[in-house]
Structures are given as structure tokens and as C-alpha cells.
Amino acid sequence: MRLKNLLFFFLILCNVQIKMHAQDDIKTVFLDTLSYSEENSQKVIELGQLIETSVHESDAKTFVSKLNKDKFFDRVFNDYQPFDREDTFIKGYMIGMVQGLKSFPNEIIMEVENGAYYDFINYRYDVEAQTYYALFRFFSAESGMNYHDFRVHKGDEGLEFSDIYIYLTGEHFTSTISRVMSYTLPEDSILKRIDPVDNPDSKELFKAILYNKNGDYEKAYSIIDGITSDLSKEKFLLILKTLIAGQLDDDKYLKSLEDLISAFPQDQTIALNKIDYHIYKEEYFEAIQVINQLQNETEDDFLNYLKAGVAFEDKNYDLALNLYNYTITNYPDFFEGQAGYLSTLVLMENYPESANYLTTLVAEGYDKQALIEYVEEKDENGENMLDGFANSKDFSKWKKRK
Numbered sequence: 001m002r003l004k005n006l007l008f009f010f011l012i013l014c015n016v017q018i019k020m021h022a023q024d025d026i027k028t029v030f031l032d033t034l035s036y037s038e039e040n041s042q043k044v045i046e047l048g049q050l051i052e053t054s055v056h057e058s059d060a061k062t063f064v065s066k067l068n069k070d071k072f073f074d075r076v077f078n079d080y081q082p083f084d085r086e087d088t089f090i091k092g093y094m095i096g097m098v099q100g101l102k103s104f105p106n107e108i109i110m111e112v113e114n115g116a117y118y119d120f121i122n123y124r125y126d127v128e129a130q131t132y133y134a135l136f137r138f139f140s141a142e143s144g145m146n147y148h149d150f151r152v153h154k155g156d157e158g159l160e161f162s163d164i165y166i167y168l169t170g171e172h173f174t175s176t177i178s179r180v181m182s183y184t185l186p187e188d189s190i191l192k193r194i195d196p197v198d199n200p201d202s203k204e205l206f207k208a209i210l211y212n213k214n215g216d217y218e219k220a221y222s223i224i225d226g227i228t229s230d231l232s233k234e235k236f237l238l239i240l241k242t243l244i245a246g247q248l249d250d251d252k253y254l255k256s257l258e259d260l261i262s263a264f265p266q267d268q269t270i271a272l273n274k275i276d277y278h279i280y281k282e283e284y285f286e287a288i289q290v291i292n293q294l295q296n297e298t299e300d301d302f303l304n305y306l307k308a309g310v311a312f313e314d315k316n317y318d319l320a321l322n323l324y325n326y327t328i329t330n331y332p333d334f335f336e337g338q339a340g341y342l343s344t345l346v347l348m349e350n351y352p353e354s355a356n357y358l359t360t361l362v363a364e365g366y367d368k369q370a371l372i373e374y375v376e377e378k379d380e381n382g383e384n385m386l387d388g389f390a391n392s393k394d395f396s397k398w399k400k401r402k
Helices: 002-017 038-056 060-065 069-076 088-113 173-184 202-213 217-225 235-245 250-263 268-280 284-298 303-313 317-330 335-347 351-363 368-376 393-400
Strands: 117-126 131-140 144-155 158-166
Touching (some): 038 117, 038 131, 038 144, 038 158, 060 088, 158 173, 173 235, 202 217, 217 235, 235 250, 235 268, 335 351, 351 368, 351 393
Antiparallel strands (some): 117 131, 131 144, 144 158
């Protein structure tokens, strides 16, 4: 689940760079002072398109160039006093964060090059923040869904962004970094948090982050699962625990989701975690309800693909077929939607129509031999969901057609 670890890759990189020892709670209201107008809305659209293009063209430099680092650092250090940009220690922190920020888009780009999707969805105007937010969907068939909501800032040379609200963590990027910093500061640090974190398990959390970064998920999970102080109730830690557990096995992942949801039952910011939880519990109606709420918030019709997957798991194949068909119509280059449609036909044992659909895919430009391999291939457990169709007369006849 590499996609879900991008955030913590960034956090640990910031800390390693300076050789450290082992919903948004920002107190100051930072206003990015961008008024709502048709002209500004168009500029936000252009910014979103530029960021999307930079990812698709593997252009990390352009991505980073649109971040207002000064505003970003102000938000990270907002809860700390004193904050002197010329202090050697703070400079070291900022150098680490700059290195992390430069690497962050490279990680997204790597995921996209390996088949993930990163798309600008829409924008909204936040009256309280007095600025726009530009929403991006981050999707991988292997690792699932996430959203990045870029907070827009009016810079001297045009629109930039000053922060990113990460749906998977339920808070702004800078809030998460600030909290991790509070857990990992050396005792003699000049930085003092306004609401100081004095917790004996802080060092243990940092060890877990290090183990996670190095791929030792068992040790990372064991450490976090063993924390019993007030730190164990923080949303940040509980979400980190689910991300690590997702690398291990379904039982640990489900337990971690249960811990998170029981601690924050009414928290709307953990919708993505709740969807996973309900699917694992085979509570399909509840999963659809959460997806509907998320769809109302994001106005992202791509979530119909997630609903199709839930309907498929619930064996509600007629609904799944309709939702996959919607996905195919509106996202014709998204093969996962077409694969879902084919799989649904197969599990409905509608083999003649399955063969006809393969013919349609070939007509749309898909390679026939690649489709044959897709239908016949087995997973890592030696199983094939499409096995019934693969051994059918309809598929055999289709294979022989020229």
C-alpha cells in the first residue's frame, strides 16, 4: 500500500535530513486573502490543471514551484514559540522540510508512472479561510483512494498553494507535521510548543515511524499497539496505526480501523477509513451511505466506481453493472471500470455477453492477446475470478476469431 505511506515518507524525510534524535487545530486563522470572482475561479482552474499536468509529465520542479514555502512554514510553526527563522536549529528544520517537499511530488509521480491516477477534480471557495481550495483525486487500484485539497494562496507572481488537506489523515499537512515535530523535538530544543506535548511514549512513536519507513511493519505496528498513554487516543496515531496494519494482515487492519472509528465515531474526516471498515465487515449498505456522503462533499462522480465495487462484493450485480457502465461512459480510459464490468458479467454467468464485450474492447483499441492473458491469468494465490468464463466455449470461440 505504497500510496498510503506517502505522507509518512515525507515526515520522516524531514526529520532525517536534520539528523534528529530519536479537523485542523491551527490556532491562528491564516487568511490567504483571495476573493471570490469568476476571474479568480478561472485562475484556480488553471492552477489545478498546471499541477495535474506537472504530475502527468513527471515535472516535480513545476509542482514545487507553486508552493508558497513561507506560508507553509508559518502554518507548521504556528504553535511554537519562539519562531526565529534565523535560528540555526529552525533553519535545520526548514532545510529538512524543503527536501521533503521536493521529494513529495516525486513519490506521487512514481505512483502515476506505475499506474496510479492523480486528477484535478474541482474547486470550492472557503469563506472562513477567505480563499479557494483545489481538489485532487489520488487513486491506485492496488492502494485505494485519497484526496488532496490544495489551499490556494495569492502570491506576488500569481496563484500558489500554502497547504494541503489530506483526506486520509483528516487534517492539513502542516498540522500533521507540526504534531510529529512536537513528539520528536530534542529536550533542549529552542522551539517550545504553546500546548506542549510531554508524553513518555513520544520517542516510541518516532521509533515506529522509523521502522515503518524502513519497511519493518511488524515492529512498527507492535510499538504503536503497545502505546497505552493519552497518545494512543490521538487521531494521528490511530490513522498511522491503520496505515501500518494495512501492510500486514486483514485482522490487524480491521482492529486498527475499529480502534480509530470507536475513538471518533462522528468524525466526518475519516470517511475513507470508514468505507474500508464497512467493506471489511461486509456492511455494504453502510459503506454505500458513507460513499454517498463523500460524494456530496467532493462532487466527484468517480466515486460511483467505488459504489460499483461495493455492490459487486454484495453480489448486487445488476447495480454493479449499471455503476460500472456509468464509469466506462464517463471515464473511458479507466480500464479498472471496464474490468469491473467484465467481471460482473462473468459472475452473472453471462458468458455470451462477456465474449461480446471483449470484442468491443478490441474494437476500442485493446490488444486481444493482452485481454486473453487478463482473462486467463491467476493471482498470487493461484486463483482466477474469471476462471468459469476462461474455460467456457464462448471464450474459446472468441479466442479463435480473427
